[in-house]
Amino acid sequence: MASAGRPKRASQALLQEAAFELFQHRGYRNTTVEQIARTAGFSRATFFNCFSSKAELFWLETDALIASLRAHLEAALAAGDPPQLRETLLKFAEGLSSQQIPWALQNYRLLEAAEDLTASGASRVLGLNTLFQRYLEQQYSALDRPAPVVLRSQAAATTAMLVSALLGWVDAGVTRGSFGDQLSLALIH
Template identity: 35%
Template structure:
């Protein structure tokens, strides 16, 4: 005898449903005025369902990129002493490969309407610091001194995050984030890499 599936939204779509509901509400009433309860009510799921997918309201925007940064950091660690400019840049390009419009892109494009300017500056800084540390560690493992390593890390992280912001602000049909990252990385001069 076949059992009927459990009622409710399929598990795979709950994350997307929550993100869509959150973005709608951020546009309608602003980020600060939107609560987790508002998001779950709009999405038609429980509060516990929200926290199965996201650790905070801000995580709705950043979780996709955070996953990519985590993977890039692991890949940078595996380079060991073999880290070189080409390998590091290839890893950084994986951060934006097939990057589709998502809640973060929507937030970057509509930061003012959503009331997210300060939130995005703070949260971008956190992601930049994580990515910069990963690149700087790779540079140090390859033999570059600490201060130039930190500078290389910061420059590469800024290139990636700035490119994502510019891509999102331009909107659909104006190039890819990968093309912007390649251009930004190519503009880093007079550094060891």
């Protein structure tokens, strides 16, 4: 449980802010959970009430983006006659700006935390894959729905293209342009 009077989300944000400051000065590997908690004004126990590991600090903004994407896909399905997944994703990407790229994703190479980011991000990628598969399943009527293996492979390919677009967008730095443009290039028709 977070400290009295502070909502868990506020505690997470304070811990994340302290961690990123320490990561910049000490490096990811040389920063301990105890140092992060102490810098943020919390106990080690509070840290573990908010995050399961140090690597989980990287995902607050990304998890919020995924939740926003989930809501966008659900709204498209609820409206009836949903567009193709590609079009729905491109519509979502139109609203993203460079300021919404999570700090940790922009700086993961500098932090020397790529392996931990990859490991802690795997569940999120699998979650996106499941989200896309459900969208595809609901997009088709029962009469024209492809075989489950086809839907799974379409969802997996879309997930891979989205992740590739995101990494390409982050790596492009100040010349990145819009995420929608990057995603459009990555999503094969």
